[in-house]
Amino acid sequence: MRATVIYGERDVRLEEVPDPILSTGGDAIVRVVAACVCGSDLWPYRGVQPTDEPHRIGHEFVGIVEEIGADVSTIKVGDFVIAPFYDCDNTCVNCRNGVSTSCLNGGWWGSDDKLGGFADGAQGEKVRVPHADGSLVATPAQPTDAQVPGLLTLADVMGTGHHAAVSAGVTTGSTVVVVGDGAVGLCGIIAAKRLGASRIVAMSRNPERQAVAREFGATDIVEERGDAGVARIREIFDGIGADCVLECVGTKESMEQAIASARPGGMVGYVGVPTGGPIEVRPLFSRNVGLNGGVASVRGYVEELLPEVLSGAINPGRVFDLELPLSEVAEAYAAMDERRAIKVLLRP
Amino acid sequence: MRATVIYGERDVRLEEVPDPILSTGGDAIVRVVAACVCGSDLWPYRGVQPTDEPHRIGHEFVGIVEEIGADVSTIKVGDFVIAPFYDCDNTCVNCRNGVSTSCLNGGWWGSDDKLGGFADGAQGEKVRVPHADGSLVATPAQPTDAQVPGLLTLADVMGTGHHAAVSAGVTTGSTVVVVGDGAVGLCGIIAAKRLGASRIVAMSRNPERQAVAREFGATDIVEERGDAGVARIREIFDGIGADCVLECVGTKESMEQAIASARPGGMVGYVGVPTGGPIEVRPLFSRNVGLNGGVASVRGYVEELLPEVLSGAINPGRVFDLELPLSEVAEAYAAMDERRAIKVLLRP
Numbered sequence: 040m041r042a043t044v045i046y047g048e049r050d051v052r053l054e055e056v057p058d059p060i061l062s063t064g065g066d067a068i069v070r071v072v073a074a075c076v077c078g079s080d081l082w083p084y085r086g087v088q089p090t091d092e093p094h095r096i097g098h099e100f101v102g103i104v105e106e107i108g109a110d111v112s113t114i115k116v117g118d119f120v121i122a123p124f125y126d127c128d129n130t131c132v133n134c135r136n137g138v139s140t141s142c143l144n145g146g147w148w149g150s151d152d153k154l155g156g157f158a159d160g161a162q163g164e165k166v167r168v169p170h171a172d173g174s175l176v177a178t179p180a181q182p183t184d185a186q187v188p189g190l191l192t193l194a195d196v197m198g199t200g201h202h203a204a205v206s207a208g209v210t211t212g213s214t215v216v217v218v219g220d221g222a223v224g225l226c227g228i229i230a231a232k233r234l235g236a237s238r239i240v241a242m243s244r245n246p247e248r249q250a251v252a253r254e255f256g257a258t259d260i261v262e263e264r265g266d267a268g269v270a271r272i273r274e275i276f277d278g279i280g281a282d283c284v285l286e287c288v289g290t291k292e293s294m295e296q297a298i299a300s301a302r303p304g305g306m307v308g309y310v311g312v313p314t315g316g317p318i319e320v321r322p323l324f325s326r327n328v329g330l331n332g333g334v335a336s337v338r339g340y341v342e343e344l345l346p347e348v349l350s351g352a353i354n355p356g357r358v359f360d361l362e363l364p365l366s367e368v369a370e371a372y373a374a375m376d377e378r379r380a381i382k383v384l385l386r387p
Numbered sequence: 388m389r390a391t392v393i394y395g396e397r398d399v400r401l402e403e404v405p406d407p408i409l410s411t412g413g414d415a416i417v418r419v420v421a422a423c424v425c426g427s428d429l430w431p432y433r434g435v436q437p438t439d440e441p442h443r444i445g446h447e448f449v450g451i452v453e454e455i456g457a458d459v460s461t462i463k464v465g466d467f468v469i470a471p472f473y474d475c476d477n478t479c480v481n482c483r484n485g486v487s488t489s490c491l492n493g494g495w496w497g498s499d500d501k502l503g504g505f506a507d508g509a510q511g512e513k514v515r516v517p518h519a520d521g522s523l524v525a526t527p528a529q530p531t532d533a534q535v536p537g538l539l540t541l542a543d544v545m546g547t548g549h550h551a552a553v554s555a556g557v558t559t560g561s562t563v564v565v566v567g568d569g570a571v572g573l574c575g576i577i578a579a580k581r582l583g584a585s586r587i588v589a590m591s592r593n594p595e596r597q598a599v600a601r602e603f604g605a606t607d608i609v610e611e612r613g614d615a616g617v618a619r620i621r622e623i624f625d626g627i628g629a630d631c632v633l634e635c636v637g638t639k640e641s642m643e644q645a646i647a648s649a650r651p652g653g654m655v656g657y658v659g660v661p662t663g664g665p666i667e668v669r670p671l672f673s674r675n676v677g678l679n680g681g682v683a684s685v686r687g688y689v690e691e692l693l694p695e696v697l698s699g700a701i702n703p704g705r706v707f708d709l710e711l712p713l714s715e716v717a718e719a720y721a722a723m724d725e726r727r728a729i730k731v732l733l734r735p
Contacts, residue, residue: 132625133651138675141651206677277480294668303481303489306679313672317665320642324661327486329554329679331654333672 041387042163043368045096048086051372053365056095059167062155064110067171069102069120073191074161074385075359076371077124078221079312084372087314095149097162098124099194101187104175111171118177121345122168123338124148124195126158129173139336145170161194162368164387176341178349188356188384189348192226196382197344197355198337199310200226200287204234206332207283207308211235214276216300217257219287220248222358222382223310225255227285229353232256236283240275242268242296248381251357265292269299280305286332291315301328308332359384389735390511391716393444396434399720401713404443407515410503412458415519417450417468421539422509422733423707424719425472426569427660432720435662443497445510446472447542449535452523459519466525469693470516471686472496472543474506477521487684493518509542510716512735524689526697536704536732537696540574544730545692545703546685547658548574548635552582554680555631555656559583562624564648565605567635568596570706570730571658573603575633577701580604584631588623590616590644596729599705613640617647628653634680639663649676656680707732 042056059068074097082088083096104118114120127134127142134142146152146169149160154169168174182190192198200223209215215236217227220243231239232255240259241252249260263271273280280302286294289311297307299322309332323330347353361380363371364387371383390404407416422445430436431444452466462468475482475490482490494500494517497508502517516522530538540546548571557563563584565575568591579587580603588607589600597608611619621628628650634642637659645655647670657680671678695701709728711719712735719731 132627136650136652138652141674279480302484304484304486304684309668309672313668315668317667319665320657320661320663323678324657324681326489327681327684329677330671331677331679333675336652336675 040164041365042160043096044093045083045090046093047090049084051084051096051369053368056163059159059165061106061108062167063169064108065170065172066108066155067104067111067114067168067175068106069100069122069166069168070105071100071102071161071164071166071387072119073187074100074365074387075191076375076383076385077195078223078375080372081376082312082314084376095160095163097160098148099191100161100166101191101194102166105165107171113172114175114177119181120175120177121190121193121341122166122175123198123341126152126168126170126174127338128170129338134173137336137339139338140334162365162385164365174338176345178345182349186349188359189354191384192355192358193337193341193344193348195337196222196358197226197229198340199223199335200285201230201340201344202335202337203227203285203287203308203310203332204230204283205308207285208306209234209236209283212237213283214281215239215283215285216272216281217241217285217287218293218297218300219311220245220252221287224285224287225251225358225381226355227287228252228255228257229355231285233347233353240272240281251381254357264296268296272300276302279303283308287311289314294318298322298328303327306331310335358382362386388512389713390508391444392441393431393438394441395438397432399432399444399717401716404511407507407513409454409456410515411517412456413518413520414456414503415452415459415462415516415523416454417448417470417514417516418453419448419450419509419512419514419735420467421535422448422713422735423539424723424731424733425543426571428720429724430660430662432724443508443511445508446496447539448509448514449539449542450514453513455519461520462523462525467529468523468525469538469541469689470514470523471546471689474500474516474518474522475686476518477686482521485684485687487686488682510713510733512713522686524693526693530697534697536707537702539732540703540706541685541689541692541696543685544570544706545574545577546688547571547683548633549578549688549692550683550685551575551633551635551656551658551680552578552631553656555633555654557582557584557631560585561631562629563587563631563633564620564629565589565633565635566641566645566648567659568593568600569635572633572635573599573706573729574703575635576600576603576605577703579633581695581701588620588629599729602705612644616644620648624650627651631656635659637662642666646670646676651675654679658683706730710734
């Protein structure tokens with residue numbers, strides 16, 4: 040089959056690789072219907088994270104189950120399934136605590152799993168899924184083609200935006216600021232709205248993303264950044280800041296922006312992969328601003344969000360503003376890197 | 388009157404200073420019945436925080452109201468009152484949000500207040516209290532002498548330990564680790580127990596403090612620190628760590644200990660004044676460990692905790708293991724500094 044391999048900075052290639060095979064009774068082989076490029080894929084693509092050896096890449100996919108192991112009981116051949124951006128058994132103590140990204144037996148796509156060896160990257164034609172029962176969620180029926188992008192967001196960005204909102208404690212009446220206008224930040228707006236936020240400020244300078252933010256439920260747009268951004272946010276919210284801030288970038292600047300935008304006693308829900316180095320505790324301590332979040336346990340959110348995606352009550356698939364065949368995966372990365380696209384959907 | 392002045396490293400002196408006078412209609416003058424030395428007073432005493440100019444010190448006191456301004460309505464002359472370690476109007480937006488340490492109009496003992504000028508330090512004979520209605524809570528009756536130490540803990544350490552527990556989300560059945568065996572950490576044990584914790588580990592190497600920890604509700608003692616401490620904590624809690632960790636020290640080592648002791652998805656409630664510099668975000672992000680807390684809004688906790696102190700249901704006054712006349716304030720600091728006492732009560 041064909042799958043994407045990253046070789047180094049700005050060098051991703053679609054190559055022939057061995058087809059995956061069932062290696063444990065708990066496995067499934069899934070034929071990928073749609074995959075995509077994640078903002079976090081850009082860290083190695085840009086060379087911010089070095090690529091020591093060529094390796095498979097991609098961690099978001101939906102597809103059709105082609106084969107299952109003898110022990111698989113919750114999904115069957117032919118099911119359309121959503122995979123989270125990691126695999127998990129959904130039974131260990133961490134999974135039971137709602138933190139399936141810390142599954143004691145789980146792993147990451149495109150690397151050796153704790154169960155049965157290599158688990159394929161998602162930007163390819165097929166994936167071996169260890170812990171198929173724990174990881175995969177089947178849709179109640181075969182989705183329409185138009186539903187596929189929304190379902191694909193449940194693999195990562197919609198669940199991750201939701202995790203930011205949940206971690207920030209968004210509830211009925213909360214005032215919210217979203218730092219980051221990438222796919223996760225935009226999905227965070229959807230999440231904040233459906234959790235009952237009374238006012239949602241999107242921090243964005245990009246007119247197209249501002250438009251999506253408004254569609255998703257943002258009530259205000261703030262273009263300023265740094266001290267001017269903080270001043271504008273405090274002006275909007277009683278001079279003190281917002282109850283909840285969703286940090287969806289991961290740089291030092293975005294984290295500082297988020298912390299300073301929260302009101303005393305407020306909470307920052309952060310999901311941006313931290314690339315900014317250590318942070319000062321004093322600005323948190325002196326104003327009782329909390330910091331909560333991390334790598335999102337999206338598997339646990341699928342059941343809650345799936346019906347709303349299928350019904351169209353929420354439309355996170357809107358973040359895909361470019362669709363390419365898998366053969367053009369290199370162009371997909373370039374379009375994301377150059378911010379020509381919010382998020383690129385790939386069809387094998 | 389006499390009041391304590393800090394001059395520099397290991398140099399505190401009791402001196403004659405002007406008596407406080409009412410300077411606004413919202414003021415009260417309180418005659419101090421008991422004050423004490425705080426762990427945070429040791430930072431300037433040890434020279435960790437430089438003292439550029441001699442200044443008044445002390446921020447915990449209880450006493451009798453001697454005079455009130457014309458606008459004071461909730462307390463009266465002769466009342467026995469508890470003061471939080473700061474003053475606040477208890478009406479501004481931050482106070483209404485439960486974060487009275489960020490009161491828009493409040494201030495700190497021993498410095499110029501936003502209302503009416505200088506507010507005295509607590510380690511003295513009298514204190515001018517701005518925002519008397521917002522800051523002071525009167526006891527329903529004159530307390531017995533034996534009740535005074537417990538009431539004094541509501542000015543800071545009991546409320547601060549409670550804030551650590553609340554910030555860490557301690558609730559019925561929570562597993563808890565307390566980092567720090569000072570007065571605040573010990574009060575954190577009381578707080579965790581009364582909030583329903585099922586198991587409470589106190590990290591302490593000191594036999595006397597271990598005994599108090601047990602009295603207060605600790606079910607386990609861990610003497611190890613660093614990696615060995617983390618290994619021991621994880622061994623106790625399913626191999627993963629505790630639901631809630633109370634960080635009651637403020638050093639880099641204690642914060643790292645606290646973060647590593649929380650289970651994936653757990654929460655660190657921290658109240659130790661941060662002296663350890665910046666912290667890494669990755670260890671929080673990768674395991675979804677949250678960080679919540681800060682300078683405790685103890686004013687808001689007095690009504691909840693006061694009845695239990697008066698009834699003896701909780702006995703936080705037990706943290707005072709040395710009582711000295713105010714004239715021996717220098718010895719009080721030395722005893723705390725040398726860890727000869729957990730906490731020293733001073734009587735003017």
